[in-house]
Structure formats: structure tokens, C-alpha cells
Amino acid sequence: MVFFNNMGLLAVTPGMVFMWxxxxxxxxxxxxxxxxxxxxxxxxxxxxxxxxxxSMLMEPGEGLLWRFxxxxxxxxxxxxxIFLGLGALTDFSALLSQPRxxxxxxxxxxxxxxxxxxxxxxxxxxxxxxTIGIIGGADGPTTIYxxxxxxxxxxxxxxxxxxxxxxxxxxIMPPIMKLLTTDAERKxxxxxxxxxxxxxxxxxxxxxxxxxxxxxxxxxxxxxxFMMGNLFRESKVVERLNETAQNSLMNIVTIFxxxxxxxxxxxxxxxxxxxxxxxxxxxxxxMISTASGILLAKFMNLFTSNKINPLVxxxxxxxxxxxxxxxxxxxxAADKRNYLLMFAMGPNIAGVIGTVIAAxxxxxxxx
Amino acid sequence: xATEVLVPLAGNIWVVLVNVGDEVEEDxxxxxxxxxxxxxxxxxxxxxTVSEIRVKKGDVVEDDDVLMIIEES
Numbered sequence: 384m385v386f387f388n389n390m391g392l393l394a395v396t397p398g399m400v401f402m403w404x405x406x407x408x409x410x411x412x413x414x415x416x417x418x419x420x421x422x423x424x425x426x427x428x429x430x431x432x433x434x435x436x437x438s439m440l441m442e443p444g445e446g447l448l449w450r451f452x453x454x455x456x457x458x459x460x461x462x463x464x465i466f467l468g469l470g471a472l473t474d475f476s477a478l479l480s481q482p483r484x485x486x487x488x489x490x491x492x493x494x495x496x497x498x499x500x501x502x503x504x505x506x507x508x509x510x511x512x513x514t515i516g517i518i519g520g521a522d523g524p525t526t527i528y529x530x531x532x533x534x535x536x537x538x539x540x541x542x543x544x545x546x547x548x549x550x551x552x553x554x555i556m557p558p559i560m561k562l563l564t565t566d567a568e569r570k571x572x573x574x575x576x577x578x579x580x581x582x583x584x585x586x587x588x589x590x591x592x593x594x595x596x597x598x599x600x601x602x603x604x605x606x607x608x609f610m611m612g613n614l615f616r617e618s619k620v621v622e623r624l625n626e627t628a629q630n631s632l633m634n635i636v637t638i639f640x641x642x643x644x645x646x647x648x649x650x651x652x653x654x655x656x657x658x659x660x661x662x663x664x665x666x667x668x669x670m671i672s673t674a675s676g677i678l679l680a681k682f683m684n685l686f687t688s689n690k691i692n693p694l695v696x697x698x699x700x701x702x703x704x705x706x707x708x709x710x711x712x713x714x715x716a717a718d719k720r721n722y723l724l725m726f727a728m729g730p731n732i733a734g735v736i737g738t739v740i741a742a743x744x745x746x747x748x749x750x
Numbered sequence: 751x752a753t754e755v756l757v758p759l760a761g762n763i764w765v766v767l768v769n770v771g772d773e774v775e776e777d778x779x780x781x782x783x784x785x786x787x788x789x790x791x792x793x794x795x796x797x798x799t800v801s802e803i804r805v806k807k808g809d810v811v812e813d814d815d816v817l818m819i820i821e822e823s
Contacts, residue, residue, distance in 0.1 A: 575813060704786045711788060719777075720793060722759040724785055 394436035398650030406430035418550035422641050429645020448646035451639045461640045462524040463608040468633035470612025471625050477728035480576030488733020490679035491699025492741045494519030494672030510534045513745040518545045519668025520738030522701040529742040539648035540658045544665035552705040563677045564693050569717035571692040573726050588613040602743025672700045698727035701734035751822045757815045761785030763805045772800045798822040
């Protein structure tokens with residue numbers, strides 16, 4: 384009798400079954416459609432695990448997944464380590480050769496702020512509204528970092544929304560890009576920027592870390608790791624650290640990140656109507672961010688003879704390098720000899736930094 | 751007249767699709783350059799014959815390097 388009472392099967396609720404199905408759908412999309420498989424696969428499995436009753440996996444103080452979540456995400460260890468790897472993977476040449484493209488990365492944060500105000504006016508708290516708005520930046524680790532700090536109850540939903548929209552970049556962005564640009568604009572071939580020296584690339588992470596952290600101290604953990612990873616890369620003397628940050632370390636922390644996010648999504652927390660709103664608002668934020676980058680590029684073209692192809696503005700959302708790839712594809716569809724990929728990397732990388740700064744501003748005001 | 755085919759974006763040579771002596775038409779794919787895990791075809795700028803190829807599979811190329819030379823017909 385004791386065995387039967389301790390058996391999980393009798394404690395299963397309909398909500399848990401529903402969450403199993405969501406977990407299975409994510410696993411299915413990860414495998415068959417290859418939608419962000421490195422994250423959606425462990426997230427999907429984590430969702431199933433956390434909705435198996437009486438397992439204590441997420442029991443505070445003793446559960447295995449709780450420990451991953453607590454020491455990895457609540458202690459803010461994993462997202463900064465992901466940023467270390469991203470920094471090591473990032474080549475700032477595209478940005479440094481045409482610094483004006485930074486503005487496009489900044490414009491793409493408009494969606495974050497617009498959605499923040501809309502979510503707040505819909506009755507979400509300021510902290511929740513900020514966490515929802517940041518989805519517009521389409522940056523997974525930053526979304527998780529901000530959610531853990533401001534609104535941990537929304538972490539699972541906002542993280543899944545952010546990663547889903549990043550996976551759907553090739554579907555969501557092109558219609559907006561085509562709607563807001565003319566055929567002639569899509570055919571604009573951009574002039575190559577100046578060559579960037581190795582020395583500039585070496586100085587950049589050091590100076591950028593100092594300037595950004597002095598201005599927005601709350602962004603320090605992510606920016607510090609991002610720029611250190613980039614310094615590993617550009618110094619050329621610590622190839623082993625550079626390689627580890629990009630590959631092994633990144634892979635290791637991704638495992639714990641994915642399963643921990645999934646584990647936060649238990650039925651009581653996740654199956655509320657607010658979660659539906661989060662998904663819609665997140666999508667809205669992402670679309671506004673795409674559009675505002677394009678519109679700023681068109682606006683900048685009014686004042687310069689060295690025209691910017693406005694498609695490049697869409698890459699201001701930080702999904703790196705998916706957004707830049709989409710820009711290349713849409714541009715090549717209008718003119719197959721137009722190679723926008725490297726130009727799009729400028730706003731794309733500026734977008735990552737812009738989203739981190741936006742998150743830092745939210746933390747310093749709302750924490 | 752000899753026309754140089756230049757690298758339109760930095761990356762790695764993924765594949766060279768033509769050989770020296772091949773006749774090509776404008777817009778034929780000559781080389782595919784891999785950048786950011788994306789395959790980017792480079793197209794022939796004119797009709798002609800490939801007279802010289804300066805890259806091979808796996809080479810790292812920079813903007814405006816010469817890929818090959820085409821004798822315009």
C-alpha cells in the first residue's frame with residue numbers, strides 16, 4: 384500500500400499531461416525541424432521531467448534539477464559563461480569598419496521598450512513587463528539573465544518564447560522586411576568599409592568593456608564575460624582558452640541551461656493565461672524591433688550619399704547570425720550579386736550589446 | 751580582354767565549380783564561398799573562358815582577392 388501511495392502515477396494531473404505534450408512538441412521540433420535543437424531538446428526533456436510528480440527533481444534544497452537551476456541560473460553563472468563563448472565567437476570587424484551601423488543595433492531595442500510599456504499597461508508588474516519586453520531583443524541568455532533577476536516566475540515562458548522566435552527568424556522577418564522596403568532599396572549595394580587592423584580589434588574589447596560598464600554597471604556580468612571572450616580571441620596568444628570558451632565550455636553550460644529552463648516549467652506556473660500574452664507580446668516585440676531597424680536605416684539614408692541597404696537594419700535584433708543570414712537571403716533574392724551578409728553582421732552584433740545594455744538599464748531601475 | 755573575378759565577401763572556398771579552359775556564361779556559378787555557415791555563390795561577370803584559377807577548396811579568402819581570370823569572348 385505504501386508503494387502505491389508513493390507511486391507518481393496516481394498524482395498525475397491533467398496539467399502535467401498537457402506539459403508532457405508541450406515538452407514532446409519541443410523535442411519533435413528540435414529533431415525534425417532542427418529548431419534550435421541544442422536548446423529546445425534539453426528544454427523539452429526538462430519540461431517532461433519536472434512534470435513527473437513526486438520525483439522531487441525540482442524540490443528546493445534537494446532536487447537535482449533544482450540544484451542546476453539554483454546554482455547555474457539563480458546564481459547568474461550560466462548566462463555569463465555563455466556570453467564568454469559568444470565573445471570568443473564574435474568578430475567585431477563588421478562593426479568597426481562601419482561604426483554608423485551601431486545605430487541600427489540600437490534602433491532594434493525600440494521593440495523592447497514599446498512592449499515594456501504595453502505589457503505594463505496590460506497589468507503586468509514593471510519587472511514582469513521588462514522581462515517580456517526583452518524578448519524583442521531575441522537574445523536567449525540575456526532574456527534568461529533578466530528574468531532570473533526580475534521575474535523568475537516568467538523565466539521558463541520568456542526563455543522558450545525567445546528561443547522559439549530565434550528559431551523562427553527565417554519565417555518572421557522576411558515578410559516585415561519586404562513590406563517596409565522597395566525593390567530598389569533591397570538592391571542597394573553597400574560600399575565596403577575600411578579595413579580594420581588587428582590592433583584595433585585587440586583594443587576594442589578592453590575599451591568597450593570599460594566604457595559600457597562605467598556607463599551601465601548593471602550590465603557588467605554579461606558585458607565583462609563577452610569582452611573577455613573576445614579578448615581571448617583577438618589576443619591570439621591563448622588559443623586554448625579561446626577554443627575552450629567557444630566549444631567545450633559553451634557546450635557544457637548549454638546542457639545545464641537547457642534542462643534548467645525546462646525544469647522551471649511546471650504545470651501550475653506555466654499553464655496560466657498570462658503565458659499566452661507573453662508569447663504574443665514577445666512576438667510583437669520582436670516584430671517591432673525588426674521594423675525599427677529597417678526604418679532607421681531608411682531615415683539615415685535621407686542624410687547620406689553612401690546608402691545603407693535598409694534590409695541590414697533588420698539584423699539589429701540580436702539573433703546572431705541567423706538574422707544576418709536572413710538579410711543575405713532576402714537581399715540576394717532581389718539581386719543575386721548583392722552580398723549583404725557581412726554588412727548585416729555589424730548591426731547584428733551591435734544588437735547583442737544593445738540588448739544587454741537595455742537589460743542592464745532595466746535592472747538598475749527596477750531591481 | 752581578361753576580366754578578374756573578385757571575392758565579394760570574406761570566407762572559405764567551399765567548392766570551385768569550374769576548371770581552367772571551361773567556357774562560362776554570364777551568371778554561371780563559379781565558386782561557392784562559405785561564410786558564417788552560409789554558402790554564397792559567386793557568379794561569372796561575363797561570357798568567356800576560364801584562363802586561370804587562383805584559389806582551391808579550403809582556402810581562406812579576403813574581400814577583393816582575385817578568384818580567377820576569365821578571357822572574355
